[in-house]
Every structure is written in C-alpha cells, then in structure tokens.
Amino acid sequence: xxxxxxxxxxxxxxxxxxxxxxxxxxxxxxxxxxxxxxxxxxxxxxxxxxxxxxxxxxxxxxxxxxxxxxxxxxxxxxxxxxxxxxxxxxxxxxxxxxxxxxxxxxxxxxxxxxxxxxxxxxxxxxxxxxxxxxxxxxxxxxxxxxxxxxxxxxxxxxxxxxxxxxxxxxxxxxxxxxxxxxxxxxxxxxxxxxxxxxxxxxxxxxxxxxxxxxxxxxxxxxxxxxxxxxxxxxxxxxxxxxxxxxxxxxxxxxxxxxxxxxxxxxxxxxxxxxxxxxxxxxxxxxxxxxxxxxxxxxxxxxxxxxxxxxxxxxxxxxxxxxxxxxxxxxxxxxxxxxxxxxxxxxxxxxxxxxxxxxxxxxxxxxxxxxxxxxxxxxxxxxxxxxxxxxxxxxxxxxxxxxxxxxxxxxxxxxxxxxxxxxxxxxxxxxxxxxxxxxxxxxxxxxxxxxxxx
Numbered sequence: 001x002x003x004x005x006x007x008x009x010x011x012x013x014x015x016x017x018x019x020x021x022x023x024x025x026x027x028x029x030x031x032x033x034x035x036x037x038x039x040x041x042x043x044x045x046x047x048x049x050x051x052x053x054x055x056x057x058x059x060x061x062x063x064x065x066x067x068x069x070x071x072x073x074x075x076x077x078x079x080x081x082x083x084x085x086x087x088x089x090x091x092x093x094x095x096x097x098x099x100x101x102x103x104x105x106x107x108x109x110x111x112x113x114x115x116x117x118x119x120x121x122x123x124x125x126x127x128x129x130x131x132x133x134x135x136x137x138x139x140x141x142x143x144x145x146x147x148x149x150x151x152x153x154x155x156x157x158x159x160x161x162x163x164x165x166x167x168x169x170x171x172x173x174x175x176x177x178x179x180x181x182x183x184x185x186x187x188x189x190x191x192x193x194x195x196x197x198x199x200x201x202x203x204x205x206x207x208x209x210x211x212x213x214x215x216x217x218x219x220x221x222x223x224x225x226x227x228x229x230x231x232x233x234x235x236x237x238x239x240x241x242x243x244x245x246x247x248x249x250x251x252x253x254x255x256x257x258x259x260x261x262x263x264x265x266x267x268x269x270x271x272x273x274x275x276x277x278x279x280x281x282x283x284x285x286x287x288x289x290x291x292x293x294x295x296x297x298x299x300x301x302x303x304x305x306x307x308x309x310x311x312x313x314x315x316x317x318x319x320x321x322x323x324x325x326x327x328x329x330x331x332x333x334x335x336x337x338x339x340x341x342x343x344x345x346x347x348x349x350x351x352x353x354x355x356x357x358x359x360x361x362x363x364x365x366x367x368x369x370x371x372x373x374x375x376x377x378x379x380x381x382x383x384x385x386x387x388x389x390x391x392x393x394x395x396x397x398x399x400x401x402x403x404x405x406x407x408x409x410x411x412x413x414x415x416x417x418x419x420x421x422x423x424x425x426x427x428x429x430x431x432x433x434x435x436x437x438x439x440x441x442x443x444x445x446x447x448x449x450x451x452x453x
Contacts, residue, residue, distance in 0.1 A: 001106065003117040003136060007096045010129070011057055013067035013089030022068070022083040022189040026361025027298075027316035028152045029080075030209045030371045035122045035132070036159075037148040037411035040394075041109050042403040044141030047170050049096055052135060052145075052399070055169035060092060062185045063162050063314055065153040066131040067091050080365065083130075083153070083189075093129040095120055096137075103142025108426075109407025111233035111434070119146035119411055126150060143403065146411070155316045157297050160392035161186065162314075171400040186314035190365075193313070199359035202352060209319065209357065210369045223379040228414045232442035235409070236433040236449050237424060238269065243431055246272050249452055250336040263339045266421060267346070269431055270294060270386040271338035273419050273449075275330055277384050277437065280444040283327035291324040291383040292338075293373075294346055298354040319357060320373070320385075321345040327382070335452075379416060380438055386419040390431070395423040410434050 060067055068083040069090040083089075097118075109115075120132040130150040137143060149159055206212045238246075243265060250263045250271070263271075274292045283290070298317040323338075323345035330338060394408055408422055413436040420434040437445060 001099060001114040001117055002101070003097050003099050005095055005097045008094070010091040010093055011053075011060060011067070012091040013064075013085065013087055014061045015087045017061075017064070017086035019084055019086045019088030021071075022065075022085055023365075024081050024083070024152060025190050025193055025315060026357065026365055027155075027193070027318065029361075029365075029369055030320075030373075031155065031316045031318070032151040033126070035126060035148040035150050036156075037119050037122065037146060038159075039109065039115065039118060039144055039146045039407070039409045039411060040397060040405065041103060041107065041407035041409075042143040042145070042399065043103060043406050044143075044403060045401045046141060046143040046403040047174055047399050047401050049135055049137065051170055051173045053094065055173050056092075056094070056133070056166055058173075059162070059166045059169045060131075062165060063154075064089070064185060065188055065314060066149065066162065068130055068153065069128055070130060070150065070152065081152075090128040090130065092131040092133065093120060093127070095132075095134040097134060099136055099138045099144075101138065102140040103138040103144070103406070104140065107406055109409045110235045111409070111412070113412075115409070116412060118144050120148055122148055143399075148411075152316070154314065155297070155318045156295075156387070156389060156392055157299065157318075158186075158314045158316070160394060161312060163394065163397055167397050167399050171398065174400045186312050188314040190361075193317075193358055193361075195359045195362035196355065199362040201356050201360045201363065203356045205357055205360045207372070209372060211372055225379055226416075226438060230439045231414045231416055231436055232439040233410075233413055233434065233436050234442050234446060236435060236446075237426065237430060238433060239426075239430040240428055241430075242450065243269065245452060246335065249334075250339045252336065263336075263343065265390060265431065266294075266386075266388045267339045267342045268335070269421055269433065270384075270388075270419065271335055271342050273386070273433060273435070274342075274384045275335065275338050276445055276449050276451075277417065277419075277435075277441070278327050278330050279448060280437070280441045281327075281382075282444075283382070284331040286327040288327060288382065289324055290327045290330060291322050292342055292345070293383055293385045294321045294323070294342065295319075295385075295387045296321045296346055296349040298349070301349070301351040301354050317354075319349050319354065321349040381417045384417045384419055385415075386421070388421045390421050390423055395425060408432075 064085040067089045068085045072081050130153045132148040134146045246268045250268050323341035418436040422432045424430040424432045
C-alpha cells in the first residue's frame with residue numbers, strides 16, 4: 001500500500017490550563033504499558049480533514065489525559081508514575097496522509113502487514129505522546145482513521161467515549177451548530193476514585209493483580225519465546241446463525257439448565273475460542289493449567305457505590321477475571337462447561353472486589369507495585385486473554401456526510417493468545433473475532449474454529 005505522508009504536527013495540550021501532576025490510579029498501574037491502535041475505515045463521502053481536525057481540537061480539552069505527558073516514577077522524587085496535564089502536557093500527535101488507490105481495493109479490512117503504514121509507528125520505548133492519530137485519505141474519498149492511545153491513560157470504554165465525542169463534534173461542525181454540544185471534561189485521576197473510610201481489603205490483591213514482594217524479588221521464570229514475526233493475526237467472522245448455534249449448544253449443558261439468564265455472547269464465544277485454541281495448541285491430553293483471562297469493566301459494578309465512576313470516569317476501571325481448569329478437562333468437557341467457568345470468573349469480579357481493589361490502592365499505592373501480568377511480546381502462553389468491544393458502540397461511530405463505517409480492526413498484536421470480540425459490520429451482523437496466536441497454532445485454529453463440538 002502506497003501511503004504518502006503529507007503533514008505531521010502536534011495538537012498541543014491546552015495552554016490555558018496550568019500544568020498539574022496527576023498520579024496514576026491503582027487501575028492505571030495494572031493496565032498494560034503499551035499503545036493500543038485501532039483502525040476505522042469509512043467509505044465516501046467523508047468530512048474534510050479540516051473538519052475532522054477542528055472537531056478534534058475542540059474535543060481534546062474534555063480529555064486531559066490524552067494530551068498529557070507520562071513520567072515514570074523510577075529515578076524521580078516519587079516512585080509512583082504520574083501524568084502531567086495542562087500546558088506541561090505532550091499534546092496529541094497527528095499525521096495526515098494520502099493513498100492513491102481506492103479504499104475498496106483494501107476491503108474487507110483484515111490483518112495484513114501493509115496496514116502498518118496506515119497508523120503512526122509506535123517505537124519502543126513508547127513515545128511521549130499518549131494519543132497519536134493518522135488520517136488516511138484515499139483516492140476515492142474513502143477514509144481510514146487510525147488511533148493509538150497509551151493504555152495507562154485510558155481503557156477501551158474511555159476511548160469509546162472519546163471517539164463518540166469526536167464524532168459528535170465533527171457532525172456539529174458539518175451542520176454549523178458549533179461546539180456547544182460538548183459537555184465539561186470527564187472526571188479522571190485518583191481524586192475521582194473514592195476509597196471507603198476506613199479502607200479495607202476483603203480480597204488478596206498481591207498475587208492476583210500485583211506480585212507479592214517475595215515473588216518480585218525472586219524474579220519471573222524464563223518464558224518460552226518465539227520471533228515476533230511468528231505471531232500471526234487472523235480475523236474470524238462468526239455469522240449470527242453460528243453464534244446462535246453456540247448459544248444453543250451451551251444452553252443444553254446441565255449448568256445452564258440450572259442457571260439464568262442464558263449465557264451471553266461474550267461468555268459463549270470466549271468459551272468457544274478458549275476450547276478451540278487449546279485444541280489448536282495440541283493440548284487435548286495435557287493435565288496442566290489453562291486460563292481464560294477476561295477484561296471486566298468495573299463502572300457498572302461500582303454504580304451507586306462510586307457515583308463519579310458511574311458518571312463517566314475517564315481512565316482505567318478494568319480488572320482481569322480468570323477462569324481456570326486443566327487443558328484436558330477443557331478439551332473433553334462441553335461448551336457449556338467452559339461457558340460456566342467464564343461466567344463464574346467474571347461474576348467473581350463484583351462490586352465488592354472492585355471496591356476492595358480501590359481500598360488496596362489507598363493503603364498501598366505509595367509502595368513499589370509490580371503487576372502480575374507483564375507486557376512481554378513474542379512469549380508463548382498456555383492461556384487466552386479475551387476482551388469484548390461488543391458494547392462500546394464502535395460500530396455506530398458516525399462522522400456524518402453519509403460515509404459508511406466499513407471496517408474496525410486492531411493493529412498488529414505480537415502477543416500470543418489474544419482474542420478481541422468486535423461487532424461485525426457485515427450484512428446480517430454476527431461477531432468478528434480478532435485472534436493473535438503463534439503462527440502454527442493459528443493455522444490449525446482456522447481449520448477447527450467453525451466446528452461446534
């Protein structure tokens with residue numbers, strides 16, 4: 001793909017806002033330390049770049065963390081990392097580019113090496129800009145907007161609120177209604193996450209979200225590594241009929257007969273992929289442990305207990321739920337058995353657990369805390385990490401002018417065992433599943449993903 005960069009510039013942090021240091025919350029501390037890149041493809045007609053950028057400049061002040069600067073705690077006067085917001089922030093990096101081909105030549109949007117040229121490259125270590133965008137204009141008038149956001153600044157739900165606010169501002173610009181639709185900035189930072197008085201921990205968070213001190217001192221066992229190029233990214237399309245069939249199969253399990261409501265799309269599809277990936281890895285007779293680790297949004301769980309979070313807190317409010325069993329039992333059991341494990345794991349991360357975690361941050365936030373799960377790439381894992389974008393309403397993002405959203409796709413993921421559920425844009429709906437897996441296992445998964453047994 002011939003992508004020609006026309007201009008690179010920075011939208012600065014609001015100069016009218018004084019610099020402020022905002023410590024990372026306890027949720028930020030367990031969030032991944034990399035950028036998450038997502039591509040959105042729109043068929044013509046689309047707003048002009050000027051309209052997109054004017055709306056972006058009007059929207060960013062609502063989300064101070066996206067133009068902030070992240071300062072690591074190590075070597076500084078404090079251990080805990082912090083954001084610098086206001087005029088001391090790094091701003092948002094923007095790239096404008098053109099593509100001489102038609103967007104239709106590159107649809108449907110699917111993982112491919114050539115897509116890397118459509119988004120800003122994220123070097124290691126991560127760049128100073130927590131938000132980077134590339135606006136790609138195709139010869140036909142089609143558009144691909146690629147956004148890269150540092151995960152410690154925002155989780156998926158937070159980024160979805162930013163995307164929708166930006167789209168609202170673009171439509172307002174197109175309709176000449178001005179920026180009056182923009183509400184005040186969303187709450188963010190530790191001051192918006194309220195611990196109980198006195199704080200108390202009902203759950204053991206050392207060993208779950210954070211390493212125990214003795215474990216951190218001992219170091220981690222050497223992982224099995226492969227070359228990053230050997231981690232394949234594939235996209236599976238599960239039609240609505242297939243998803244319905246999976247739900248029906250899960251509903252016949254004894255656990256489901258005694259449990260209501262029926263298993264959700266997330267529970268069912270995640271359980272299905274967990275089983276199929278385990279089989280693709282050749283572990284059907286393996287008695288060792290495997291886990292499905294699911295990202296759980298705590299906003300709804302904290303509603304009523306923490307109104308600031310319920311009103312639209314911007315940042316991270318996500319914890320990982322884990323469902324575990326032996327690979328052999330997972331492979332030999334039913335889909336309903338696996339779905340029951342996923343449901344139990346997710347439900348265990350309830351309001352009490354999230355509140356306990358907030359209180360843990362209040363009691364131990366000044367200590368040097370190392371997350372249990374690291375961000376190493378090209379490491380082979382026995383587990384699966386499943387994330388759902390089904391309820392982020394990304395498929396409804398509308399910049400106006402009549403252009404149709406024709407594709408949503410994460411950029412290259414070099415992590416083994418990652419699964420992302422995305423609402424399908426195809427006629428008839430269904431679920432698109434993005435999977436990152438060791439190449440030899442990915443090939444086998446493609447052969448068995450559509451079998452119901």
